[in-house]
Amino acid sequence: MAQEVKEAAKKVEDYIISVPDFPKPGILFHDITGILNDADGLKLTLDTLYKELESEDFDLVAGLEARGFLFGVSIAEHFHKPFVPVRKKGKLPRETVGISYDLEYGNASIEVHKDAVRPGQKVVIIDDLLATGGTAKAAASLIEKLGGKVEAMLFVIELVDLKGREVLDRYRVKSLAKYT
Numbered sequence: 388m389a390q391e392v393k394e395a396a397k398k399v400e401d402y403i404i405s406v407p408d409f410p411k412p413g414i415l416f417h418d419i420t421g422i423l424n425d426a427d428g429l430k431l432t433l434d435t436l437y438k439e440l441e442s443e444d445f446d447l448v449a450g451l452e453a454r455g456f457l458f459g460v461s462i463a464e465h466f467h468k469p470f471v472p473v474r475k476k477g478k479l480p481r482e483t484v485g486i487s488y489d490l491e492y493g494n495a496s497i498e499v500h501k502d503a504v505r506p507g508q509k510v511v512i513i514d515d516l517l518a519t520g521g522t523a524k525a526a527a528s529l530i531e532k533l534g535g536k537v538e539a540m541l542f543v544i545e546l547v548d549l550k551g552r553e554v555l556d557r558y559r560v561k562s563l564a565k566y567t
Contacts, residue, residue, distance in 0.1 A: 397427070397428075397431060398431075398564075399422070399428075399431060399432050399435055399543065399563045399564050400564045401428070402421045402422040402425055402427075402428030402431070402432070403417050403418065403419060403421055403422065403544065403564055404417075404418040404420065404421035405417055405418070406418050415566075417516075417544050417546075417564075417566055419454065419457075419515050419516075419543060419544065422543070423457065432458070432543060432563065433458070433461050433462075433465070435563055436458060436461075436462055436513075436541060436543075436563070437462065437465050437466075439541055439561050439563075440462065440466065440511060440539070440541065443511060443538055443539050444509060444538065445466075445468065445509045445510060445511045445538045445539070446468065446469075446508040446509045446510065447463070447468050447469040447470070447471055447504070447508055447509075447510055447511075448460075448462050448463040448466075448468050448469070448470050448471065448510070448511050448513055449470075449471040449472075449473050449499070449503075449504075449510050449511070449512045449513070449526060449530060450470060450471070450472060450473065450512075450513045450514070451473050451497075451512065451513070451514040451522055451523065451526055452472065452473060452474045452475055452478070452497070454514065454515035454516070455473070455512075455513045455514035455515060456472060457515070458513050458515065458543065459513040462511070462513060462541075471499055471500075471503040471504065471510070472499070473497050473498075473499050473512075473526045473529065474497065474498055474499075475495070475496070475497060475498075476495075476496035476497065476498055477498075478498070479498055479499070479500055481500050481501070481502075482500065482501045482502075483498040483499060483500055483501055484498065484499060484501050484529060484532055484533060485497060485498035485499075485529070486498075486525045486528050486529050486532070487525075488521050488522070488524070488525040489521065490521060491519065495521075495522070495525075497522065497525055497526060497529065498529075499529050499530075499533070501533070503533065504530055504533040504534065504535035505533075505534065505535070506533070506534030506535070507534060507535070507536070508534075508535045508536070509535070509536050509538045510530050510535045510536065510537050510538060511537075511538055511539050511540070511541060512526050512527060512530070512537060512539070512540045512541070513540075513541050513542075514540075514541075514542055514543075515542065515543045515544060516542060516543070516544045516545075516546070517540075517542040517544070517545040517546065517551040517552065517555075517560070517562055518546045518549045518551055519549050519550070519551050519554065520549075520550075520551030520552065520553070520554030520555045521551075521554065523540055523542075523551070523554075523555055524554055524555055527540070527555070527558060537558055538559065539558070539559040539560070539561060540555060540558050540559070540560045540561070541560075541561045541562070542560070542561070542562040542563070543562070543563050543564060544562065544563070544564050544565075544566065545562035545564070545565045545566070546566055546567075547565050547566065547567050548567050
């Protein structure tokens with residue numbers, strides 16, 4: 388019984404491993420593999436994500452490459468909704484629509500299949516990390532370009548100091564673990 392109470396008190400943050408000086412000196416990296424490598428941590432994280440979406444009305448889940456796939460597919464299965472992979476340019480085999488966006492140093496492009504989202508569909512976007520918000524904003528633009536409506540964005544980790552939430556201010560944004 389004491390072990391069950393102890394486990395029940397754990398939070399998602401307890402499974403995230405903070406790694407100093409990665410990928411370069413001065414950066415404190417928050418690693419989700421601590422969640423993935425622990426069955427209790429994975430279950431807790433997924434259950435928490437499910438709970439965050441219980442009151443959302445949505446038609447499909449869009450996961451951002453690649454770690455958004457890890458959580459997004461489970462969410463889609465749990466709610467019996469389709470899953471849409473949002474991938475780097477050139478990775479999807481059929482006709483796509485894409486968007487390019489700026490990064491801190493350079494730019495990137497992401498794509499979805501042209502038939503992935505139908506007009507009027509309500510979409511939840513999932514990723515492991517909200518940092519500057521650029522990738523999530525680009526994904527939302529793609530969804531909207533296809534006629535979909537972004538109902539919510541859900542992240543496991545949010546790096547508050549990078550102000551990604553401000554970039555996504557027109558969307559409902561939720562995160563499980565916040566770091567400054």
